[in-house]
Each structure stands twice: as structure tokens, then as C-alpha cells.
Amino acid sequence: xxxxxxxxxxxxxxGASVVLDDISLEVQEGQCLVLLGxxxxxxxxxxxxxxxxxxxxxxxxxCNGRLMDSAAKGVHVPIQERGLAMVFQDLSLWPHMSVAENxxxxxxxxxxxxxxxxxxxDTVLEQVEMGGFRDRMPNELSGGQQQRVAIAxxxxxxxxxxxxxxxxxxxxxxxxxxxxxxxxxxxxxSGVTAVYVTHDQQEAFALGDQVAVLHGGxxxxxxxxxxxxxxxxxxxxxxxxxxxxxxxxxxxxxxALIEDHIAIRVLAADxxxxxxxMVRREAVGVLDxxxxxxxxxxxxxxxxxxxxxxxxxxxxxxxRLPSGERLRGVTAGHIPSGAPVWARFPKNAxxxxxx
Amino acid sequence: xxAALRRGLGRRLPxxxxxxxxxxxxxYPVLLLFLQSIFPDIxxxxxxGAFDAYRRIIETPELGAMIGTSLGWAGAVTLVSWVFGIPxxxxxxxxxxxxxxxxxxSLLIPIMTPPxxxxxxxxLVMQQGGFGDVLLPIPNGLRAWFFSFWGVTVVMALASxxxxxxxxxxxxxxxxxxxxxAATVLGxxxxxxxxxxxxxxxxxxxxxxxxxxxxxxxxxFGVPAVLGTRSNLPLLPAEIFYLVTSWPLDLALATxxxxxxxxxxxxxLYGKRCLAQWMAGGHIRPGTAALQxxxxxxxxxxxxxxxxxxxxxxxxxxxxxxxxxxxESWGGDGFPPLTLKHYxxxxxxxxxxxxALATxxxxxxxxxxxxVVIGGYIAYVSVRSSGPLRHVLDGLATLPxxxxxxxxxxxxxxxxxxxWIPLNIYNTVWMLLLAYVxxxxxxxxxxxxSTVRGMSPNLEHAATVLGxxxxxxxxxxxxxxxxxxxxxxxxxxxxxxxxxxxxxxxxxPPGVDVTATYIxxxxxxxxxxxxxxxxxVTIVISTIVLVGFQFRRRP
Ligand SMILES: Nc1ncnc2c1ncn2[C@@H]1O[C@H](COP(=O)(O)OP(=O)(O)OP(=O)(O)O)[C@@H](O)[C@H]1O
Ligand SMILES: [Mg+2]
Numbered sequence: 012x013x014x015x016x017x018x019x020x021x022x023x024x025x026g027a028s029v030v031l032d033d034i035s036l037e038v039q040e041g042q043c044l045v046l047l048g049x050x051x052x053x054x055x056x057x058x059x060x061x062x063x064x065x066x067x068x069x070x071x072x073x074c075n076g077r078l079m080d081s082a083a084k085g086v087h088v089p090i091q092e093r094g095l096a097m098v099f100q101d102l103s104l105w106p107h108m109s110v111a112e113n114x115x116x117x118x119x120x121x122x123x124x125x126x127x128x129x130x131x132x133d134t135v136l137e138q139v140e141m142g143g144f145r146d147r148m149p150n151e152l153s154g155g156q157q158q159r160v161a162i163a164x165x166x167x168x169x170x171x172x173x174x175x176x177x178x179x180x181x182x183x184x185x186x187x188x189x190x191x192x193x194x195x196x197x198x199x200x201s202g203v204t205a206v207y208v209t210h211d212q213q214e215a216f217a218l219g220d221q222v223a224v225l226h227g228g229x230x231x232x233x234x235x236x237x238x239x240x241x242x243x244x245x246x247x248x249x250x251x252x253x254x255x256x257x258x259x260x261x262x263x264x265x266x267a268l269i270e271d272h273i274a275i276r277v278l279a280a281d282x283x284x285x286x287x288x289m290v291r292r293e294a295v296g297v298l299d300x301x302x303x304x305x306x307x308x309x310x311x312x313x314x315x316x317x318x319x320x321x322x323x324x325x326x327x328x329x330x331r332l333p334s335g336e337r338l339r340g341v342t343a344g345h346i347p348s349g350a351p352v353w354a355r356f357p358k359n360a361x362x363x364x365x366x
Numbered sequence: 367x368x369a370a371l372r373r374g375l376g377r378r379l380p381x382x383x384x385x386x387x388x389x390x391x392x393x394y395p396v397l398l399l400f401l402q403s404i405f406p407d408i409x410x411x412x413x414x415g416a417f418d419a420y421r422r423i424i425e426t427p428e429l430g431a432m433i434g435t436s437l438g439w440a441g442a443v444t445l446v447s448w449v450f451g452i453p454x455x456x457x458x459x460x461x462x463x464x465x466x467x468x469x470x471x472s473l474l475i476p477i478m479t480p481p482x483x484x485x486x487x488x489x490l491v492m493q494q495g496g497f498g499d500v501l502l503p504i505p506n507g508l509r510a511w512f513f514s515f516w517g518v519t520v521v522m523a524l525a526s527x528x529x530x531x532x533x534x535x536x537x538x539x540x541x542x543x544x545x546x547x548a549a550t551v552l553g554x555x556x557x558x559x560x561x562x563x564x565x566x567x568x569x570x571x572x573x574x575x576x577x578x579x580x581x582x583x584x585x586x587f588g589v590p591a592v593l594g595t596r597s598n599l600p601l602l603p604a605e606i607f608y609l610v611t612s613w614p615l616d617l618a619l620a621t622x623x624x625x626x627x628x629x630x631x632x633x634x635l636y637g638k639r640c641l642a643q644w645m646a647g648g649h650i651r652p653g654t655a656a657l658q659x660x661x662x663x664x665x666x667x668x669x670x671x672x673x674x675x676x677x678x679x680x681x682x683x684x685x686x687x688x689x690x691x692x693x694e695s696w697g698g699d700g701f702p703p704l705t706l707k708h709y710x711x712x713x714x715x716x717x718x719x720x721x722a723l724a725t726x727x728x729x730x731x732x733x734x735x736x737x738v739v740i741g742g743y744i745a746y747v748s749v750r751s752s753g754p755l756r757h758v759l760d761g762l763a764t765l766p767x768x769x770x771x772x773x774x775x776x777x778x779x780x781x782x783x784x785x786w787i788p789l790n791i792y793n794t795v796w797m798l799l800l801a802y803v804x805x806x807x808x809x810x811x812x813x814x815x816s817t818v819r820g821m822s823p824n825l826e827h828a829a830t831v832l833g834x835x836x837x838x839x840x841x842x843x844x845x846x847x848x849x850x851x852x853x854x855x856x857x858x859x860x861x862x863x864x865x866x867x868x869x870x871x872x873x874x875p876p877g878v879d880v881t882a883t884y885i886x887x888x889x890x891x892x893x894x895x896x897x898x899x900x901x902x903v904t905i906v907i908s909t910i911v912l913v914g915f916q917f918r919r920r921p
Contacts, residue, residue, distance in 0.1 A: 062551060090550045097551040101653075103544035107566045116562065117552035168552060 015040040015075055015204045016061070016172060022069030023056055023228075030056050032228045034070070038221065043198050043205040045219030047212065049251065052225040054208040055176055061206060062097060062174050063090040074172065096170035098161050100177040104149040110136070110160050111145040117168035135163045138197065155186045162194065166201055173198075173205040179214065191217050212252055216240070224248050246287040246364045254292055256338045260363065261285040267363055270334055273310050275358050283365040294360035295340025297328040298353045308358050314338065316352045319345055330354060380747045381755050388744070388762040391804050395777030396628075396769060402780055403625040406618035409784055419622035428600075433626065436584060436602040439515065443522045443583035444576045450527035450675055452572065455534025457668045460564075462657045464665065469672045470532075476679035477528035478908070480865040482588025482882070483901050484525050486889055487683030488512070489592060490690055490898075501701070513597040522589050524679040526579040533575035537568050542653025569645045577638045581631055585770025587868035591886075602627055603772045603868070610776055610872060621780070624773040631768050691898035708899040719900060722879035725795065726904070729880065730863035733802035738856045740803070741810025742848055746840065749818040750826075767808045774805055775869040793875040801869040806859045813855040814848055821847050857915050861908045 016038040023031035030053045038044040046054045059065040060080065061072065066087045072080035079088045096117065104113050111132050118128045136142050139159040149157055158178060165173055178194070179187045195218045198205050207218055215222045216236040224231040224239070232244045243249040246257055260267045262284050266274040269288060302311055314330035319342060328342040330352050338354050346352060405413045423429045457463050458470060476484070492504065492512045511517055541564065549559050590601035602623060609620035660668065691709070693702040712719045748759045766774060778801050782792040791797050829843050867882040874883055881904045888897035
């Protein structure tokens, strides 16, 4: 496997604000990179730089070894020559063309003969399960169907690089769920290299071979989904990935102090002087009776139950610590709100992160 | 049962009233015109000689040739307007051309200028011994070209390309840029994008504006009357006018030619519909358009294009008009001495010109007000009701939109001159008022219609629930909502009535003038300076009213 897309120190400035700052990443051929981050963090901008709609102000962009963009060397390959395909957020199908014409457009531009084109259109429409809709007009399709066609339009040209900008965000939640898995299958099957923008963590995990979390125009972390989930590199990433408890801590003489009375022995070099420590919700047990003996490898924190809710496979309780911090964990039965509760988790489930 | 019937009638009453009014005002004259064209003696109560006039049209080769010329000329005007207007629309909507506000203004001026005034001004420019001869060296070849098919075409196109430009701009500027991005990413060049994405999506606007231009050219009277006669270019409206006004009158031929003109207009409308369906389709959710950055050279070219059109559609004719109205005489060489005496004569108390101006003003204010009141009410009734009667109403209301003005005017002559009419309204000024209202009520209807459609019926229900009656609902809820649209409609109607030529020429009683007929007649009789002074005054008044409204609208 070889590196297909390579960004080195990409930088983009709009007026006085730096929107992309020193973005360096690589995408292996046939893999899917997901750009994840909160609104306004620069995902679309990075995608637009990759597509060529924007020129980078600094750094270099290479595709398959070819230099695409470099402000220093004055290189900017026009969009048309990059051999890309793109799926947009707003289902931008051409309203005056039928489904087949929309899908066949890129093939026509590439000069494919009518016969081969028809064949290819059928294949791709089959792939996205829209075989029966060849001759419909876009406004005669539902939102989900339109997006399938948009995806087919992009896949039809067998692009070397596929860019997707929040392709599912215009759809409702159920549809998004279905299409997400389908899209993951499609991407894997067609072996296309893809860059996928989303702000939805579930989507990122379902689709990404690598996930790049952006924060304020900087790359916060680049890792495969599992790694990102298990060991986020900063409190921001952990918070953004979600489903973790974060508690502030500070380090004192080789101990990390949580809630000012729990001390955990740490290796000073590995742990920042202060920050947040992360505990997964599944690692936290919430009990309505104070556990007896404190074993030395467990942390026990007392608090007040705020609410419990049923999540299908388990019950989750949220409690409030005396310091005002909130903590969530798994509980066995229903606990009335306002009742005193205790949270218990193993010390080795705690990760110490810088802010 | 009778009570139920009466209640049903009560509910339907406004609708019936509107339908009856429109049927009398528009339907009856047009119907009579068709009947008279088939049965030349129907006004005398006889059905003899059916289809005589049509037979004559078929048997007279000159008439057939003239109809062909009319169609060809209207088509040529449309094409040239497209050539002029589409680049303007693209430049305004899709590029970063500097000074767009000015460019847009430069398009509005020719739209505001009545075609016959443009034609008269061009006669001044191009005529031997006229303004142009003295101030501009005009080669004879150019003069010969101008007084020919293509010269007349270009003048008409200069008067109409603004519609095309504005329509194309409106469509192009709301095409979401994503639609183009999607093509760019797939490798489409600028050309492929224009061809496959932009053009097909703009086709409806291009066709619509083209149809407008085509119909206007086909039925316009002023330009054919002024330039067609001077260029040996016989065109239908001028011919119809000639048949109705010069002795011996030939009403049978006039009405059958009018009916043919109607038929051609309807066919154009239908043809456009088919074309539009065949060429493009699809609804676009409006978005923001991408602006193409222009290089220096293209900025120059773009402004050259727009500026050149402005020069020929506005600067040159207006200069000719104003200079002529101010010139002592065009006898000698070089620049003539300037004088205000034509204006002084124009405003002399008791003069014909002052009467013409007063008549025009009075008629235009009255017609605009009537159009707005009646049109607003009809639109409201029509939108808020359902059933077959509503379709009849809609059909009647749209008639004047497709039927050429000259045809309506001829129909009105027949209708109110018929032996069974007890009122003697024909040959009075009221006839003209009626004609203005019939011809221009469509504008008011259109404006009001789209606004009423946009108003939720729940606003009215809310008032009805609180106990408000029908009258209260209309005056308290509906009218205030309609006000901006009606103001705009009033303004448009006022301005077009101030310059209305064809109905005035046909329907004015002898000895009475309005501005347009005054200008037209003085010009033809050789008092060019007086004609141009009146033209200038008319345009100044229209502009003042327009600007006045603009200022009042944003306090
Ligand atoms: N053309 C522009 N001019 C100036 N600032 C811009 C421009 N485009 C984007 N920005 C700014 O750059 C930042 C990043 O924008 P971008 O569109 O990349 O965000 P995003 O991550 O895609 O957000 P979202 O999830 O809302 O789509 C934002 O703060 C935005 O305001
Ligand atoms: Mg975005």
C-alpha cells in the first residue's frame, strides 16, 4: 500500500483569521480519511483546498506523488485536472437532467462512448440500489434517493480520490443511519481513496480507516477510530468523541490529585502538571450503597444522584460530586434522584490528558 | 331551498360580478372582433359573405408576404435582443464586473423609453438634413442600411434587450454555485459548464423574455409606423391601423388581419411552452451564485459591451431628442443656436399641447387608479375562490396579456360603435379611459395575484373568526397587505398610460390629443421640435413620478 494523498504543513488564511494551520497528514491508497470536528473548525476549508477550489496559502499538497498545490513553488493544479469526484452536502444534482444523465455527466466529459456509458451508469446505479430510477428527474426523488444518486454520480467516473462533504447531514436521522453503513460498504468495495467530512462521531467511526480531529484549524489527532476512542490525546478530543467522563486533576509529587482527595500514583514524566483525566462511562459503576472496603486499585467517589436513564442494554446514572463536577456510569437498578450514591472505577482505567 | 340558493349566490356574487365585468370589458370586444372578421356584415345583422376577408388574404400575395415579413421581423428582433441582452445578464449575474449598479441602471433607461420615441429619435439621427447630418458624419451606406429591415430590427431590439438582460440576470444570479462546482470537480471546463449546466437552466428565462420581446415586436405599432413606413417595410400593425383609419375603411380586412395577429401571438405562446418543456426542466432551489473573476481585458470588454448598448439605446437618442427640442433650427452648418421657445410654446395656456398634456395626465391617473382598484379586487376574488367560474375569470383576465393592444383597440371600436349600444361613449374621452383600463389591467392583476397567493388565508380567517364581515376583511386585512404590490402596479400603469400610443391614435375623438398622439402627429407634420419638446416633458414627468415613489417607499 502506498501513500495516495499527502498534506504537508497546509495553511489557509482568510483575511486576518487563520483557518487552517500547519495541517500535515497522509492517506493510504484505498483508505478513507474522516475529517472530524466541531462546526467552524475548518473541515470544509481543508476539503476545498484538497479539491482545488481554494488555493493553499502555505505548505504542500501531493496526490499520488504529483505536486498539486504549493504556494511557495507557485503550483496550483486546476480542479478539472485533479481527477476527483465530490459529493456535496446539499444534494446538488442538476435539476434539468435525469438520474441517468446526472450519473453519466462525468463519463460524457471524459469522452466515454454512449454504449459503454449506459453500461457503466447501470452498474453504478445498481451499486447504490437505484437501478429502477434511471429516468426519473431529481425532483421526483426523496432526499435519501437523491443523495444515493449524488454518490453514484461521483463513483461513476471511478475517481482516484473521492471527497465527501457532510453527505448525510441533510437527511433525517433514520436514513442517515442506514446510508452510513451502506456508504461504508460502498467505499470499501470500490476501493476508492476517500476524504470524508463530518461532525458526527458515529459516522466517523463507521466510515474512517483514519480519523483526523480538527480543532480551531489545527490537527488535534490523527488515528484509527479504536485508537482515538481508547486513547484520545487531549481533553478536547476526548470530550468531542464523547461517552467519557472528564474530571480536572493536578499533579503533586508523583501523584495525580482528583477531587482534591483521591491520589493516584503516576509517572511524572508521562502526565502533565494539570489537565483532565478521562474515565469511560462503561468503567464506572454507580452504587446506591457505600461499598465496604476500599481496595487500593479502585477509586470511590461519593455524590448525589441526579438522574438515571434506560439505554436499552444498560442503565446509566448521572451523579454530582461535591465539587460540582458530573460523572456518569453504569448502574444495576433504578436510583431515585437526590439519593446519595457512590461511583467506583479502577485506577488503571483513568487516562490523564492535557487540556 | 331558495334560501340555500340565495346563500350560494351570495357567496358566488363577487366572482360572478368580476367575471361579468371582465366579459363585458374584454371578452365582448374580442369576441365581436372575431365574429366580424368571419361575417363582415354582422353589425348590420347579416351573416352574409362568411370568410370573405380571409379568402382575400389568401388570394392577395402582398398580404401573405406582409404577414411573413412581420413574423420574420419579430423573430429577428428577438434574436438581436438575445444577442444584446444575454451577455449583459451574464456579466451582471456571474462576474465581478465593477459598477454593476450603474450597469443595471443603464438597462432600465431603454426599458423605460417608449419604442416610438426611440424610433423618432433615430429618425432624427439618421435622416438626411437632421441632427445627425449636422453633428455626426453619417455615411450614406449606413443610412441606407439603417432604413431597411435590419436597421429597424436593431432599433426595436435596442428598446427591448433590457428585458432579456434582466430576466437572464435574475435567473443566473439564483443558480446555486454547487451545481457548477459539481460539474467542475468531474472535469468540466468552463465551456462544458456553460453548455451543460448554465445554459439549460437559463433556457426558461431566455425563452420567456424572448417571447415577451417577440410579442411586443409583433404587435408594436409605433416602430413600424415610424420606421417601417420610411424603410419600405410593411408590417401588420401599421397595415391594420391604415385599414381602420384611412378612407375607404376596410373593417373586414382589418378585423381578419387582427384575428390573424392574435392567432400568431397565441401560437408563439404555445410554441414557447412546447420548446420550454422539451429543452429544459427541473426546479432549482435558489442559492448564491459563484462570481467569475474577470481579467482586466474582460472588464474592458464587458463595460464596452454594456456601455456601447447604453450609448445606442439611450445616450444617442436622448441627445437627439433633447437637442432637437432646444434647437432654433437645423438649417445651416454646425451647432444650431439653442432656445427654450418650444417649451414656452408647449406650456402656453390654452394651447393644444397643454391640453394634450393635461388630458394624458388625467387619463393616466384615472386609468392607473381604476386598474389597481378593480385589478386588486379581481385578483383577490379569483385566488380565494375555486371551481369552473374561476378558470373563466383567469382566462378572461389573461386575454389582454396575449392579445396585441392594437387588436383590443380595434375590438373596442367595434364593440362600442355597434348599433345596439345605447350609450354614446364612442368618440368621447371615456372611451380611451376604458381602453387603457382594459389593456393595462393585466399588470395590476399580475402584481396583486402573486401577492395574494403569498398571503396565507389564515390571516383572513383569523379576522373572520373574530366576527369581521367580508368588507371589513377586505379593507382591513387584504388591502394593507396588497399595498406595496398595488403601488408598484399603479406606478407601472401610470407610466405606460402616459406614453400609450396605439389605442390613443385609434380611439381619440377628433380634436382631442394626448401626449403620444401629439408627439406622433407633430412629428409627421414636420413640427419636429414641438414633438421632441413634448417627448422630453413626458419622460421627465414619468421619471419624476417614478423617483418620487422610490423615495416615499423607504422613509
Ligand atoms: N470565504 C471565507 N472568508 C472568510 N472566512 C471564512 C471563509 N470560509 C470559511 N471561513 C471561516 O473559516 C472557518 C472554517 O470554515 P469551514 O467552512 O471550513 O468550517 P467547517 O468545519 O466546514 O464547519 P461546518 O461544520 O459548520 O461546515 C470558519 O470560522 C469560517 O467562518
Ligand atoms: Mg462545512
